[in-house]
Amino acid sequence: MRVVALADSATLDRKVQRVSRFTIEFYEDEHGDSPVLRWLRDELTPTQRRAIGVAVREFLQEEGIGVCRSSYGKQLGDGLFEFRLRHDAAEILRSVGKTARPEPSGERILLRVFCHAYGDRIVLLLGGYDKGADPSPKRQQREIASARKRLKDFQRRVP
Secondary structure, three states: OEEEOOOOOEEOOOOEEOOOOOEEEEOOOOOOOOHHHHHHHHOOOHHHHHHHHHHHHHHHHHHHHHHHHOOOEEEEEOOEEEEEEOOOHHHHHHHOOOOOOOOOOOOOOOEEEEEEEEOOOEEEEEEEEEOOOOOOHHHHHHHHHHHHHHHHHHHHHOO
């Protein structure tokens, strides 16, 4: 299991470190492959990666499964939920009252990350895809099925 802290930001002027309420973990299969990390690294544009990073830090690490009470999340049942992203990093930061420089590309963002909350405030990232590149219901169902399979594998291997 790889644990990554995406919100190690500090407020320098007050020297107060921000402490996240939830820990983010990336699912790894029995061979050590992490599909979400591979997706983030190999398939997303820099603008998409920034948007995901900011959204995870500002919403998912703060709210956990509670994002499902907002437009950023949707319960899928059986322990799975979807983290939904439609905004670039600058829009996300402005929505929480922070200043941000505009994103250079104006690229449309429509990303999905499939998650599972467990233990003491841990969110496991199981899969993700660019829904803007393929918005078909068939693709969505295939990605959800893959996330469910990974969740079952995780539950089988982790006590």
